[in-house]
Amino acid sequence: MEKEIHQIPPRIVILVTPGMGHLIPVIEFAKRLISFYPDFLVTFFIPTDGSSVKAQKKVLNSLPKFITYMFLPQVNFDDLSDDVKAETRMCLTFSRSLSSLRVALKDIMGSSRVVALVVDSFGTDAFDVAKELDLPHYIFITSSAMWLAFLLELPKLDAIYSGEYKDMPEPLKLPGCVPLHGIDFVDPCQDRMNEAYKWLLHLSKRHSYADGILVNSSIDIEPGCLKVLQDGNPDTPPVYAVGPLIRTCDDANSEETDGSECLKWLDGQPLGSVLFVSFGSGGTLSNEQLTELAIGLEMSEQRFLWVVKSPSDTAANATYFSAHSVKDPFGFLPKGFLERTKGIGLVVSSWAPQIQILSHGSTGGFLMHCGWNSTLESIVHGVPLIGWPLYAEQKMNAVMLYDMKIALKPKFDVNGLVRREDIAQVVKTLMDGEEGMKVRNKIEELKCAAVAVLRENGSSTKSLCKVALKWKNHNYKYQ
Structure with missing residues (x-):
């Protein structure tokens, strides 16, 4: 028996x-x-x-x-x-x-x-x-x-x-x-x-x-x-x-788009030149922080691909239990921002094929919320980080990532905001600075180890x- x-x-x-x-x-x-x-x-x-x-x-x-x-x-x-x-x-x-x-x-x-x-x-x-x-x-x-x-x-x-x-x-x-x-x-x-x-x-x-x-x-x-x-x-x-267990593709996660716009745009950018900006499936910024981030990215003069969501002044995880924002997030961006950054930046609404973006040769950095899935995806693909935690255990993750020297830390003010000048500075440092190069080398080492295990x-x-x-x-x- x-x-x-x-x-x-x-x-x-x-x-x-x-x-x-x-x-x-x-x-x-x-x-x-x-x-x-x-x-x-x-x-x-x-x-x-x-x-x-x-x-x-x-x-x-x-x-x-x-x-x-x-x-x-x-x-x-x-x-x-x-x-x-x-x-x-x-x-x-x-x-x-x-x-x-x-x-x-x-x-x-x-x-x-x-x-x-x-x-x-x-x-x-x-x-x-x-x-x-x-x-x-x-x-x-x-x-x-x-x-x-x-x-x-x-x-x-x-x-x-x-x-x-x-x-x-x-x-x-x-x-x-x-x-x-x-x-x-x-x-x-x-x-x-x-x-x-x-x-x-x-x-x-x-x-x-x-x-x-x-x-x-x-x-x-x-x-x-x-x-x-x-x-x-x-x-x-x-x-x-x-x-590290990460998804191998985003195809099944897309509801309304296949992400081809993002990938075609990346195809036309120089190697390692684009900063990917995304706060995960549940992360949201306040109205004020959204404005500061937009202007900070513009001031940095670096190429960027930003997954933007409509802001929330009540909760940093406002979209955790829903797949997409209800309102059109473009209406919350600073006036003229999209026109002024056309060519150097691409802004997409609510969702993008993250795995394909992180594995793309043109992606040279990731401004992210320190969620563990995104952290592991970055390590496996060797993409250096700016760690910007929002909720849950993300601050704990961020402390570890800073200590591991695979992420730069933005400067938060007494109100918990990152101002435009500091955003511009940390983006420039990651994408085109000596400290950013050290982060890039460190995460490349970790990438090799992650593959081996x-x-x-x-x-x-x-x-x-x-x-x-x-x-x-x-x-x-x-x-």
């Missing part, structure tokens, strides 16, 4: 946080797993909160037949106020989907050999369901190893420090990581009385319950942190560095194989 069970293809179920930024890396993980172990099956369970799923479906429908997906029934948020934090919304999406997750898991376990449940950092409440079903449960960290180290440390920090973290007199020294000042902690940690912080603390305490933790990073990108996580604390679950005998491939074999050998029990 046991022999017959092990002849059934092993399946893992991945519970995904809503949002393209979380979906993309786990999709790439699933594709890579199956490329090495074709007998595996992967099913995504995706909780829904009422946000548009059109972009997600386009990506999911393009996947190989061995990867399937299911949207869980939509949860009800009628009791939430309009100003609820994004982190609270994500956590509630998971917690209110547990009953439907239980039903879906039981159903799929009745017809196939499920060997593990893999969840996002925001989905660790699902461990309770996994334990009920005697199912091994893992976490997939879609951000950095430093983010994992921070989550593991947060319960201890909460117990010993009673004030607001932004007022901490000394930086937090996570083993193997660059010191972090409280003001650079993840957004929910800026107000410990907020519900979002309470959720983050609750979920962080559950990370130690995992049977293992996969991280979208590599030993070459975060050597000190990963060494400590993998070798240091006996209370930490096994940590598998399986990255994903080869057949690379460290990240070995980590993937290690956890995959563990799953394959799981002593499965029929439900």
Whole structure:
């Protein structure tokens, strides 16, 4: 009987946080797993909160037949106020989907050999369901190893420090990581009385319950942190560095355009001459900051390709739960800006084929929001950075990127704005300065290392194989 069970293809179920930024890396993980172990099956369970799923479906429908997906029934948020934090919304999406997750898991376990449940950092409440079903449960960290180290440390920090973290007199020294000042902690940690912080603390305490933790990073990108996580604390679950996992094309992400305008324009620009400017799928600037950025780019006299979105004066992640801005962003640009920069710059609305742009020979720099997906894409393609964090854990990422010397830091004023003169200066420095050349050389070194870890005998491939074999050998029990 046991022999017959092990002849059934092993399946893992991945519970995904809503949002393209979380979906993309786990999709790439699933594709890579199956490329090495074709007998595996992967099913995504995706909780829904009422946000548009059109972009997600386009990506999911393009996947190989061995990867399937299911949207869980939509949860009800009628009791939430309009100003609820994004982190609270994500956590509630998971917690209110547990009953439907239980039903879906039981159903799929009745017809196939499920060997593990893999969840996002925001989905660790699902461990309770996994334990009920005697199912091994893992976490997939879609951000950095430093983010994992921070989550593991947060319960201890909460117990010993009673004030607001932004007022901490000394930086937090996570083993193997660059010191972090409280003001650079993840957004929910800026107000410990907020519900979002309470959720983050609750979920962080559950990370130690995992049977293992996969991280979208590599030993070459975060050597000190990963060494400590993998070798240091006996209370930490096994940590598998399986990255950098990035999307290989943007074709399925485009809803209304194929991005050919951007690529044709880049084809006509000199080698390494263009600064790509984009703040990710969820990032938005204020009206004032949008104006400062536009004029700063113009003052720099450098070539640029800018993905512009309509501004928001209320939230830096205003477009996180939607694929595109509702209003035409061009109407918010300074008068005459498009005419004055015609030829030297190209401005596109809301979306551009980021992978193709970063891999294009004419792209010589990237002004970005320090989201982890974009960071890894930049490293893999060897594009030097200007790190301009907006929300979530992006300030933490930025501190690390500055310390690694693969990103320049813009000058923020007391109001958190980057003024036009400082924008012009940091752009000139990256694209045509001595310091920019040092950044370019450093990220080129990292690019070579990032390619090596994903080869057949690379460290990240070995980590993937290690956890995959563990799953394959799981002593499965029929439900």
